[in-house]
Amino acid sequence: MEIKTQVYKRVVAVTVSGRVDSATAGDLEAALTALTNESHTNLVLDLAAVDFLSSSGLRVLVTTLKAVRKLGGDVRLAQPSQRAVDAINLAGLDVLFKVFPDRESAIGSY
Amino acid sequence: MEIKTQVYKRVVAVTVSGRVDSATAGDLEAALTALTNESHTNLVLDLAAVDFLSSSGLRVLVTTLKAVRKLGGDVRLAQPSQRAVDAINLAGLDVLFKVFPDRESAIGSY
Amino acid sequence: MAPTRTRSRLTLHSQTVAARLDQLEAVCGLVDQGAHSAGFDDRTSYACQLAVCEAAENIVKHGYRKPGAGDIRVTTRSRPGELIIDLVDSAPPFDPTAAMPDDDWEMTDPPVGGRGLLIIRRVMDDVHYERRGHRNHLRLRKRIQAPSE
Protein backbone atom coordinates (compact mmCIF):
# COMPACT_ATOMS: atom_id res chain seq x y z
CA MET A 1 0.00 0.00 0.00
CA GLU A 2 1.10 3.54 -0.76
CA ILE A 3 -0.40 6.78 0.52
CA LYS A 4 0.13 10.20 -1.04
CA THR A 5 -1.36 13.33 0.42
CA GLN A 6 -2.06 16.61 -1.33
CA VAL A 7 -3.13 19.42 0.97
CA TYR A 8 -5.27 22.10 -0.66
CA LYS A 9 -6.81 25.12 0.92
CA ARG A 10 -10.05 23.54 2.09
CA VAL A 11 -9.64 19.96 0.95
CA VAL A 12 -7.05 17.24 1.30
CA ALA A 13 -6.74 14.65 -1.43
CA VAL A 14 -5.35 11.31 -0.26
CA THR A 15 -4.24 8.91 -2.95
CA VAL A 16 -4.27 5.31 -1.76
CA SER A 17 -2.86 2.55 -3.90
CA GLY A 18 -2.21 -1.16 -3.63
CA ARG A 19 -3.55 -3.55 -1.03
CA VAL A 20 -5.53 -2.21 1.89
CA ASP A 21 -5.99 -5.09 4.31
CA SER A 22 -5.37 -5.92 7.94
CA ALA A 23 -1.62 -5.76 7.35
CA THR A 24 -1.72 -2.18 6.01
CA ALA A 25 -4.92 -0.60 7.36
CA GLY A 26 -3.00 0.68 10.39
CA ASP A 27 -0.81 2.86 8.19
CA LEU A 28 -3.84 4.28 6.45
CA GLU A 29 -5.49 4.98 9.78
CA ALA A 30 -2.37 6.76 11.05
CA ALA A 31 -2.24 8.97 7.94
CA LEU A 32 -5.90 9.89 8.12
CA THR A 33 -5.83 10.49 11.86
CA ALA A 34 -2.87 12.82 11.41
CA LEU A 35 -4.94 14.84 8.94
CA THR A 36 -8.02 15.09 11.12
CA ASN A 37 -5.81 16.07 14.06
CA GLU A 38 -4.56 18.98 11.97
CA SER A 39 -8.21 19.98 11.35
CA HIS A 40 -8.24 18.72 7.79
CA THR A 41 -11.76 17.37 7.67
CA ASN A 42 -12.77 17.73 4.01
CA LEU A 43 -11.19 14.60 2.65
CA VAL A 44 -11.08 13.14 -0.83
CA LEU A 45 -9.85 9.57 -1.07
CA ASP A 46 -8.58 8.71 -4.52
CA LEU A 47 -9.04 4.93 -4.66
CA ALA A 48 -8.25 4.50 -8.33
CA ALA A 49 -5.27 2.25 -7.69
CA VAL A 50 -6.64 0.20 -4.81
CA ASP A 51 -6.55 -3.45 -5.82
CA PHE A 52 -7.71 -5.04 -2.58
CA LEU A 53 -9.87 -3.55 0.15
CA SER A 54 -10.75 -5.74 3.09
CA SER A 55 -13.03 -5.03 6.02
CA SER A 56 -10.02 -3.72 7.95
CA GLY A 57 -9.60 -1.02 5.35
CA LEU A 58 -13.32 -0.32 5.33
CA ARG A 59 -13.22 0.03 9.09
CA VAL A 60 -10.65 2.83 8.71
CA LEU A 61 -12.83 4.60 6.14
CA VAL A 62 -15.86 4.46 8.42
CA THR A 63 -13.92 5.51 11.53
CA THR A 64 -12.51 8.48 9.63
CA LEU A 65 -15.92 9.36 8.23
CA LYS A 66 -17.42 9.44 11.71
CA ALA A 67 -14.58 11.56 13.06
CA VAL A 68 -14.66 14.22 10.32
CA ARG A 69 -18.46 14.36 10.20
CA LYS A 70 -18.48 15.38 13.83
CA LEU A 71 -16.29 18.31 12.81
CA GLY A 72 -18.47 19.23 9.83
CA GLY A 73 -16.31 17.45 7.27
CA ASP A 74 -16.78 14.44 5.02
CA VAL A 75 -14.96 11.60 3.31
CA ARG A 76 -15.65 11.50 -0.43
CA LEU A 77 -14.33 8.96 -2.86
CA ALA A 78 -12.74 9.78 -6.19
CA GLN A 79 -12.57 7.37 -9.13
CA PRO A 80 -12.60 4.21 -6.99
CA SER A 81 -11.37 1.07 -8.71
CA GLN A 82 -13.92 -1.65 -9.44
CA ARG A 83 -12.33 -3.68 -6.66
CA ALA A 84 -12.72 -0.89 -4.13
CA VAL A 85 -16.35 -0.42 -5.21
CA ASP A 86 -17.06 -4.14 -4.99
CA ALA A 87 -15.69 -4.31 -1.45
CA ILE A 88 -17.66 -1.27 -0.32
CA ASN A 89 -20.86 -2.64 -1.87
CA LEU A 90 -20.42 -6.14 -0.46
CA ALA A 91 -19.98 -4.61 2.97
CA GLY A 92 -23.19 -2.64 2.46
CA LEU A 93 -21.38 0.66 3.00
CA ASP A 94 -22.04 2.21 -0.41
CA VAL A 95 -24.77 4.42 1.04
CA LEU A 96 -22.21 6.13 3.27
CA PHE A 97 -19.84 7.60 0.73
CA LYS A 98 -20.31 10.07 -2.06
CA VAL A 99 -18.47 8.80 -5.09
CA PHE A 100 -17.08 11.03 -7.87
CA PRO A 101 -15.81 9.98 -11.29
CA ASP A 102 -12.59 11.98 -10.96
CA ARG A 103 -10.45 13.80 -8.42
CA GLU A 104 -11.39 17.22 -9.73
CA SER A 105 -15.12 16.80 -9.22
CA ALA A 106 -14.57 15.31 -5.77
CA ILE A 107 -12.38 18.24 -4.75
CA GLY A 108 -14.80 20.66 -6.36
CA SER A 109 -17.70 19.16 -4.41
CA TYR A 110 -16.55 20.78 -1.17
CA MET B 1 -12.30 29.15 -29.85
CA GLU B 2 -14.21 26.75 -27.62
CA ILE B 3 -15.41 27.30 -24.08
CA LYS B 4 -16.42 24.59 -21.64
CA THR B 5 -17.69 25.33 -18.17
CA GLN B 6 -17.70 23.07 -15.15
CA VAL B 7 -19.57 24.43 -12.17
CA TYR B 8 -18.39 23.12 -8.80
CA LYS B 9 -19.63 24.06 -5.38
CA ARG B 10 -17.39 27.05 -4.77
CA VAL B 11 -15.38 27.19 -7.98
CA VAL B 12 -16.10 27.25 -11.68
CA ALA B 13 -13.55 25.80 -14.06
CA VAL B 14 -13.66 27.31 -17.54
CA THR B 15 -11.76 25.48 -20.25
CA VAL B 16 -10.81 27.73 -23.13
CA SER B 17 -9.26 26.34 -26.26
CA GLY B 18 -8.18 27.61 -29.66
CA ARG B 19 -7.71 31.18 -30.75
CA VAL B 20 -8.67 33.99 -28.40
CA ASP B 21 -8.44 37.21 -30.39
CA SER B 22 -10.60 40.20 -31.30
CA ALA B 23 -12.86 37.92 -33.35
CA THR B 24 -13.62 35.59 -30.42
CA ALA B 25 -12.96 37.60 -27.24
CA GLY B 26 -16.59 38.72 -27.19
CA ASP B 27 -17.79 35.14 -26.75
CA LEU B 28 -15.37 34.61 -23.91
CA GLU B 29 -16.49 37.81 -22.27
CA ALA B 30 -20.15 36.78 -22.57
CA ALA B 31 -19.44 33.41 -20.96
CA LEU B 32 -17.49 34.91 -18.09
CA THR B 33 -19.97 37.71 -17.50
CA ALA B 34 -22.77 35.16 -17.32
CA LEU B 35 -20.85 33.37 -14.58
CA THR B 36 -20.15 36.46 -12.52
CA ASN B 37 -23.78 37.51 -12.89
CA GLU B 38 -24.73 34.20 -11.32
CA SER B 39 -22.37 35.00 -8.42
CA HIS B 40 -19.71 32.56 -9.55
CA THR B 41 -16.64 34.56 -8.63
CA ASN B 42 -14.01 31.92 -7.88
CA LEU B 43 -12.87 31.17 -11.41
CA VAL B 44 -10.28 28.81 -12.77
CA LEU B 45 -9.36 29.32 -16.41
CA ASP B 46 -7.83 26.24 -17.96
CA LEU B 47 -5.72 27.69 -20.78
CA ALA B 48 -3.93 24.47 -21.73
CA ALA B 49 -5.30 24.45 -25.26
CA VAL B 50 -5.12 28.16 -26.05
CA ASP B 51 -2.94 28.62 -29.12
CA PHE B 52 -3.31 32.36 -29.64
CA LEU B 53 -4.10 35.02 -27.06
CA SER B 54 -4.20 38.61 -28.23
CA SER B 55 -4.67 41.79 -26.21
CA SER B 56 -8.43 41.52 -26.84
CA GLY B 57 -8.42 38.23 -24.97
CA LEU B 58 -6.21 39.67 -22.25
CA ARG B 59 -8.62 42.54 -21.88
CA VAL B 60 -11.40 40.06 -21.08
CA LEU B 61 -9.23 38.34 -18.50
CA VAL B 62 -8.44 41.63 -16.78
CA THR B 63 -12.02 42.90 -16.94
CA THR B 64 -13.23 39.67 -15.39
CA LEU B 65 -10.52 39.75 -12.77
CA LYS B 66 -11.54 43.23 -11.70
CA ALA B 67 -15.20 42.29 -11.57
CA VAL B 68 -14.78 39.16 -9.46
CA ARG B 69 -12.20 40.73 -7.16
CA LYS B 70 -14.74 43.33 -6.15
CA LEU B 71 -16.96 40.46 -5.08
CA GLY B 72 -14.20 38.71 -3.17
CA GLY B 73 -13.36 36.28 -5.97
CA ASP B 74 -10.37 35.72 -8.22
CA VAL B 75 -9.32 34.51 -11.66
CA ARG B 76 -6.66 31.81 -11.47
CA LEU B 77 -5.00 30.11 -14.38
CA ALA B 78 -4.51 26.39 -14.74
CA GLN B 79 -1.84 24.78 -16.92
CA PRO B 80 -1.63 27.68 -19.42
CA SER B 81 -0.04 26.83 -22.75
CA GLN B 82 3.34 28.37 -23.55
CA ARG B 83 1.57 30.66 -26.00
CA ALA B 84 -0.89 31.89 -23.41
CA VAL B 85 1.98 32.49 -20.98
CA ASP B 86 4.02 34.34 -23.60
CA ALA B 87 1.13 36.67 -24.40
CA ILE B 88 0.44 37.38 -20.73
CA ASN B 89 4.13 38.07 -20.07
CA LEU B 90 4.60 40.28 -23.13
CA ALA B 91 1.61 42.32 -22.02
CA GLY B 92 3.19 42.67 -18.58
CA LEU B 93 0.17 41.08 -16.92
CA ASP B 94 1.89 38.07 -15.39
CA VAL B 95 1.90 39.70 -11.95
CA LEU B 96 -1.90 39.73 -11.95
CA PHE B 97 -2.70 36.06 -12.20
CA LYS B 98 -1.89 33.10 -10.00
CA VAL B 99 -0.83 30.24 -12.21
CA PHE B 100 -1.17 26.56 -11.29
CA PRO B 101 0.42 23.57 -12.99
CA ASP B 102 -2.86 21.65 -13.19
CA ARG B 103 -6.61 22.11 -12.84
CA GLU B 104 -6.77 20.25 -9.58
CA SER B 105 -4.34 22.52 -7.75
CA ALA B 106 -6.03 25.62 -9.17
CA ILE B 107 -9.43 24.39 -8.01
CA GLY B 108 -7.97 23.34 -4.67
CA SER B 109 -6.44 26.79 -4.17
CA TYR B 110 -9.84 28.31 -3.40
CA MET C 1 1.81 -28.80 -2.11
CA ALA C 2 1.51 -29.48 -5.82
CA PRO C 3 -2.00 -29.55 -7.25
CA THR C 4 -3.63 -32.95 -7.33
CA ARG C 5 -6.10 -33.90 -10.03
CA THR C 6 -8.63 -36.35 -8.66
CA ARG C 7 -11.19 -37.92 -10.92
CA SER C 8 -11.70 -36.06 -14.15
CA ARG C 9 -11.88 -32.33 -13.55
CA LEU C 10 -11.33 -31.61 -9.88
CA THR C 11 -8.26 -29.57 -8.95
CA LEU C 12 -7.21 -29.57 -5.33
CA HIS C 13 -4.73 -27.38 -3.50
CA SER C 14 -3.92 -27.54 0.15
CA GLN C 15 -1.60 -25.49 2.31
CA THR C 16 -1.10 -24.83 5.98
CA VAL C 17 -0.21 -21.29 6.99
CA ALA C 18 0.69 -19.79 10.35
CA ALA C 19 -2.26 -17.87 11.85
CA ARG C 20 -0.76 -14.44 11.24
CA LEU C 21 -2.06 -11.41 9.36
CA ASP C 22 0.96 -11.38 7.08
CA GLN C 23 -0.13 -14.81 5.78
CA LEU C 24 -3.48 -13.55 4.47
CA GLU C 25 -2.07 -12.42 1.16
CA ALA C 26 -0.78 -15.96 0.58
CA VAL C 27 -4.27 -17.30 1.37
CA CYS C 28 -5.65 -14.89 -1.24
CA GLY C 29 -3.17 -16.28 -3.73
CA LEU C 30 -4.43 -19.81 -3.11
CA VAL C 31 -8.03 -18.73 -3.56
CA ASP C 32 -7.19 -16.88 -6.76
CA GLN C 33 -5.55 -19.98 -8.16
CA GLY C 34 -8.54 -22.12 -7.22
CA ALA C 35 -10.99 -19.59 -8.65
CA HIS C 36 -9.23 -19.56 -11.98
CA SER C 37 -9.13 -23.36 -12.06
CA ALA C 38 -12.89 -23.20 -11.61
CA GLY C 39 -13.17 -20.85 -14.58
CA PHE C 40 -14.17 -17.81 -12.54
CA ASP C 41 -13.41 -14.37 -13.94
CA ASP C 42 -11.15 -11.93 -12.08
CA ARG C 43 -14.01 -10.12 -10.44
CA THR C 44 -15.55 -13.29 -9.03
CA SER C 45 -12.13 -14.48 -7.93
CA TYR C 46 -11.63 -11.17 -6.13
CA ALA C 47 -14.94 -11.54 -4.30
CA CYS C 48 -13.91 -15.04 -3.19
CA GLN C 49 -10.55 -13.74 -2.01
CA LEU C 50 -12.28 -11.04 0.00
CA ALA C 51 -14.61 -13.55 1.65
CA VAL C 52 -11.95 -16.15 2.47
CA CYS C 53 -9.59 -13.51 3.79
CA GLU C 54 -12.29 -12.18 6.08
CA ALA C 55 -12.82 -15.69 7.45
CA ALA C 56 -9.09 -16.27 7.87
CA GLU C 57 -8.59 -12.87 9.46
CA ASN C 58 -11.32 -13.67 11.96
CA ILE C 59 -9.59 -16.92 12.89
CA VAL C 60 -6.35 -15.01 13.49
CA LYS C 61 -7.90 -12.09 15.37
CA HIS C 62 -10.86 -13.55 17.20
CA GLY C 63 -10.00 -17.28 17.23
CA TYR C 64 -6.35 -17.63 18.18
CA ARG C 65 -6.19 -14.00 19.33
CA LYS C 66 -2.39 -14.08 19.62
CA PRO C 67 -0.50 -13.87 16.33
CA GLY C 68 1.11 -17.19 15.38
CA ALA C 69 -0.69 -19.04 18.20
CA GLY C 70 -1.71 -21.76 15.75
CA ASP C 71 -2.21 -22.43 12.11
CA ILE C 72 -4.88 -22.62 9.44
CA ARG C 73 -5.18 -25.35 6.87
CA VAL C 74 -6.53 -23.97 3.61
CA THR C 75 -7.83 -26.36 0.98
CA THR C 76 -9.32 -25.34 -2.33
CA ARG C 77 -11.27 -27.67 -4.57
CA SER C 78 -12.09 -26.45 -8.05
CA ARG C 79 -14.20 -27.90 -10.75
CA PRO C 80 -15.69 -26.02 -13.69
CA GLY C 81 -18.05 -23.41 -12.25
CA GLU C 82 -17.48 -24.34 -8.62
CA LEU C 83 -14.93 -23.47 -5.95
CA ILE C 84 -14.96 -24.93 -2.44
CA ILE C 85 -12.63 -23.58 0.24
CA ASP C 86 -12.08 -25.35 3.52
CA LEU C 87 -10.51 -23.56 6.46
CA VAL C 88 -9.51 -25.69 9.41
CA ASP C 89 -8.16 -24.24 12.65
CA SER C 90 -7.72 -25.34 16.24
CA ALA C 91 -8.86 -22.16 17.95
CA PRO C 92 -11.83 -22.18 20.39
CA PRO C 93 -15.16 -23.15 18.82
CA PHE C 94 -16.93 -20.46 16.81
CA ASP C 95 -19.79 -20.95 14.40
CA PRO C 96 -19.98 -18.01 12.00
CA THR C 97 -23.19 -19.35 10.48
CA ALA C 98 -24.91 -18.87 13.85
CA ALA C 99 -23.83 -15.23 14.21
CA MET C 100 -26.15 -12.66 12.66
CA PRO C 101 -24.27 -10.30 10.37
CA ASP C 102 -24.99 -6.73 11.30
CA ASP C 103 -26.79 -5.29 8.29
CA ASP C 104 -29.21 -2.95 10.00
CA TRP C 105 -27.86 0.39 11.11
CA GLU C 106 -28.56 4.09 11.00
CA MET C 107 -26.82 6.41 8.53
CA THR C 108 -26.00 8.63 11.48
CA ASP C 109 -24.18 5.81 13.22
CA PRO C 110 -22.55 3.55 10.68
CA PRO C 111 -20.84 0.38 11.87
CA VAL C 112 -17.06 0.48 12.19
CA GLY C 113 -16.76 -3.30 12.28
CA GLY C 114 -18.73 -6.42 11.72
CA ARG C 115 -18.35 -6.30 7.92
CA GLY C 116 -16.48 -9.60 7.60
CA LEU C 117 -19.34 -12.04 8.20
CA LEU C 118 -21.57 -9.96 5.92
CA ILE C 119 -19.09 -10.10 3.07
CA ILE C 120 -18.67 -13.86 3.49
CA ARG C 121 -22.42 -14.47 3.31
CA ARG C 122 -22.94 -12.14 0.39
CA VAL C 123 -20.18 -13.63 -1.71
CA MET C 124 -20.60 -17.30 -0.97
CA ASP C 125 -23.43 -19.56 -2.02
CA ASP C 126 -22.96 -21.83 1.00
CA VAL C 127 -21.27 -21.43 4.34
CA HIS C 128 -21.04 -24.62 6.37
CA TYR C 129 -19.54 -24.95 9.83
CA GLU C 130 -18.66 -28.01 11.88
CA ARG C 131 -16.69 -28.52 15.05
CA ARG C 132 -14.79 -31.79 14.76
CA GLY C 133 -12.74 -32.72 17.80
CA HIS C 134 -10.71 -29.68 18.76
CA ARG C 135 -10.94 -28.13 15.31
CA ASN C 136 -13.23 -25.68 13.53
CA HIS C 137 -14.10 -26.77 10.02
CA LEU C 138 -15.46 -24.00 7.83
CA ARG C 139 -16.51 -24.77 4.27
CA LEU C 140 -17.23 -21.94 1.85
CA ARG C 141 -18.70 -22.69 -1.56
CA LYS C 142 -19.04 -20.46 -4.60
CA ARG C 143 -20.72 -21.41 -7.86
CA ILE C 144 -21.19 -19.57 -11.11
CA GLN C 145 -23.71 -20.18 -13.85
CA ALA C 146 -21.70 -20.47 -17.04
CA PRO C 147 -18.11 -21.38 -16.34
CA SER C 148 -15.57 -20.51 -19.01
CA GLU C 149 -13.42 -23.63 -18.95
Next chain:
Amino acid sequence: MAPTRTRSRLTLHSQTVAARLDQLEAVCGLVDQGAHSAGFDDRTSYACQLAVCEAAENIVKHGYRKPGAGDIRVTTRSRPGELIIDLVDSAPPFDPTAAMPDDDWEMTDPPVGGRGLLIIRRVMDDVHYERRGHRNHLRLRKRIQAPSE
Protein backbone atom coordinates in the same frame (compact mmCIF):
# COMPACT_ATOMS: atom_id res chain seq x y z
CA MET D 1 0.64 37.23 -54.51
CA ALA D 2 3.24 34.52 -55.01
CA PRO D 3 6.51 34.94 -53.13
CA THR D 4 9.27 36.81 -54.98
CA ARG D 5 12.93 36.06 -54.41
CA THR D 6 15.00 39.19 -54.92
CA ARG D 7 18.77 39.06 -54.78
CA SER D 8 20.10 35.95 -53.13
CA ARG D 9 18.19 35.22 -49.97
CA LEU D 10 15.39 37.71 -49.55
CA THR D 11 11.85 36.34 -49.59
CA LEU D 12 9.04 38.81 -50.07
CA HIS D 13 5.28 38.35 -49.64
CA SER D 14 2.70 41.01 -50.08
CA GLN D 15 -1.05 40.96 -49.63
CA THR D 16 -3.81 43.49 -49.25
CA VAL D 17 -6.60 42.63 -46.84
CA ALA D 18 -9.83 44.41 -46.01
CA ALA D 19 -9.57 46.27 -42.69
CA ARG D 20 -11.78 43.85 -40.77
CA LEU D 21 -11.18 41.84 -37.61
CA ASP D 22 -11.92 38.60 -39.42
CA GLN D 23 -8.88 39.24 -41.63
CA LEU D 24 -6.43 39.26 -38.74
CA GLU D 25 -5.98 35.52 -38.77
CA ALA D 26 -4.90 35.76 -42.42
CA VAL D 27 -2.39 38.45 -41.46
CA CYS D 28 -1.03 36.10 -38.80
CA GLY D 29 -0.64 33.43 -41.47
CA LEU D 30 1.45 35.77 -43.60
CA VAL D 31 3.66 36.66 -40.66
CA ASP D 32 4.10 33.00 -39.77
CA GLN D 33 5.20 32.23 -43.31
CA GLY D 34 7.67 35.13 -43.28
CA ALA D 35 9.00 34.19 -39.88
CA HIS D 36 9.71 30.67 -40.99
CA SER D 37 11.41 31.91 -44.15
CA ALA D 38 13.63 33.96 -41.82
CA GLY D 39 14.50 30.83 -39.88
CA PHE D 40 12.61 31.81 -36.74
CA ASP D 41 11.36 29.10 -34.41
CA ASP D 42 7.65 28.68 -33.66
CA ARG D 43 7.81 30.66 -30.45
CA THR D 44 9.48 33.66 -32.11
CA SER D 45 7.05 33.44 -35.00
CA TYR D 46 4.17 33.47 -32.52
CA ALA D 47 5.55 36.62 -30.85
CA CYS D 48 5.78 38.31 -34.25
CA GLN D 49 2.21 37.26 -35.09
CA LEU D 50 1.01 38.71 -31.79
CA ALA D 51 2.76 42.02 -32.43
CA VAL D 52 1.68 42.41 -36.06
CA CYS D 53 -1.90 41.46 -35.22
CA GLU D 54 -1.98 44.09 -32.49
CA ALA D 55 -0.84 46.71 -34.99
CA ALA D 56 -3.36 45.57 -37.61
CA GLU D 57 -6.13 45.39 -35.05
CA ASN D 58 -5.38 48.96 -34.02
CA ILE D 59 -5.62 50.09 -37.63
CA VAL D 60 -9.04 48.42 -37.91
CA LYS D 61 -10.38 49.60 -34.58
CA HIS D 62 -8.75 52.97 -33.97
CA GLY D 63 -7.69 53.94 -37.51
CA TYR D 64 -10.57 53.21 -39.85
CA ARG D 65 -12.99 52.78 -36.95
CA LYS D 66 -15.68 51.31 -39.20
CA PRO D 67 -15.19 47.68 -40.26
CA GLY D 68 -14.23 47.39 -43.93
CA ALA D 69 -13.78 51.17 -44.27
CA GLY D 70 -10.45 50.60 -46.02
CA ASP D 71 -7.68 48.12 -46.40
CA ILE D 72 -4.24 47.21 -45.13
CA ARG D 73 -1.33 46.22 -47.28
CA VAL D 74 0.86 43.71 -45.52
CA THR D 75 4.34 43.03 -46.84
CA THR D 76 6.81 40.65 -45.26
CA ARG D 77 10.49 40.55 -46.12
CA SER D 78 12.51 37.66 -44.80
CA ARG D 79 16.18 36.96 -44.90
CA PRO D 80 18.04 34.58 -42.62
CA GLY D 81 17.65 35.89 -39.09
CA GLU D 82 15.55 38.89 -40.03
CA LEU D 83 11.88 39.60 -40.66
CA ILE D 84 10.51 42.98 -41.71
CA ILE D 85 6.76 43.59 -41.81
CA ASP D 86 5.29 46.66 -43.46
CA LEU D 87 1.72 47.69 -42.76
CA VAL D 88 0.29 50.41 -44.99
CA ASP D 89 -3.15 51.91 -44.43
CA SER D 90 -5.01 55.06 -45.45
CA ALA D 91 -6.67 55.80 -42.12
CA PRO D 92 -6.05 59.10 -40.31
CA PRO D 93 -2.45 59.71 -39.26
CA PHE D 94 -1.30 57.90 -36.13
CA ASP D 95 2.27 57.43 -34.99
CA PRO D 96 2.45 54.48 -32.61
CA THR D 97 6.12 55.19 -31.90
CA ALA D 98 5.14 58.53 -30.38
CA ALA D 99 2.54 57.04 -28.03
CA MET D 100 3.87 55.91 -24.68
CA PRO D 101 2.83 52.36 -23.91
CA ASP D 102 1.15 52.17 -20.56
CA ASP D 103 3.45 49.99 -18.46
CA ASP D 104 3.04 51.65 -15.10
CA TRP D 105 -0.01 50.74 -13.11
CA GLU D 106 -1.13 49.60 -9.69
CA MET D 107 -1.93 46.00 -8.85
CA THR D 108 -5.20 47.23 -7.41
CA ASP D 109 -6.17 48.84 -10.69
CA PRO D 110 -4.79 46.82 -13.58
CA PRO D 111 -5.21 48.16 -17.11
CA VAL D 112 -8.01 46.67 -19.18
CA GLY D 113 -6.55 47.97 -22.45
CA GLY D 114 -3.46 49.51 -23.90
CA ARG D 115 -1.59 46.22 -24.13
CA GLY D 116 -1.17 46.29 -27.90
CA LEU D 117 1.53 48.96 -28.23
CA LEU D 118 3.41 47.37 -25.34
CA ILE D 119 3.44 43.96 -26.98
CA ILE D 120 4.62 45.48 -30.28
CA ARG D 121 7.55 47.26 -28.63
CA ARG D 122 8.52 44.29 -26.53
CA VAL D 123 8.53 41.85 -29.42
CA MET D 124 10.06 43.97 -32.16
CA ASP D 125 13.62 45.23 -32.43
CA ASP D 126 12.57 48.29 -34.42
CA VAL D 127 9.30 50.11 -34.95
CA HIS D 128 9.40 52.79 -37.60
CA TYR D 129 6.53 55.06 -38.60
CA GLU D 130 6.14 57.45 -41.52
CA ARG D 131 3.20 59.31 -42.95
CA ARG D 132 3.53 59.42 -46.73
CA GLY D 133 0.83 61.31 -48.56
CA HIS D 134 -2.46 60.03 -47.17
CA ARG D 135 -1.03 56.77 -45.91
CA ASN D 136 0.41 55.46 -42.67
CA HIS D 137 3.55 53.37 -43.20
CA LEU D 138 4.48 51.21 -40.24
CA ARG D 139 7.59 49.08 -40.40
CA LEU D 140 8.22 46.40 -37.79
CA ARG D 141 11.53 44.59 -37.68
CA LYS D 142 12.52 41.46 -35.78
CA ARG D 143 15.98 39.95 -35.76
CA ILE D 144 17.33 36.82 -34.12
CA GLN D 145 20.93 35.96 -33.28
CA ALA D 146 21.54 32.57 -34.80
CA PRO D 147 19.12 31.86 -37.62
CA SER D 148 18.52 28.24 -38.45
CA GLU D 149 18.36 28.39 -42.21
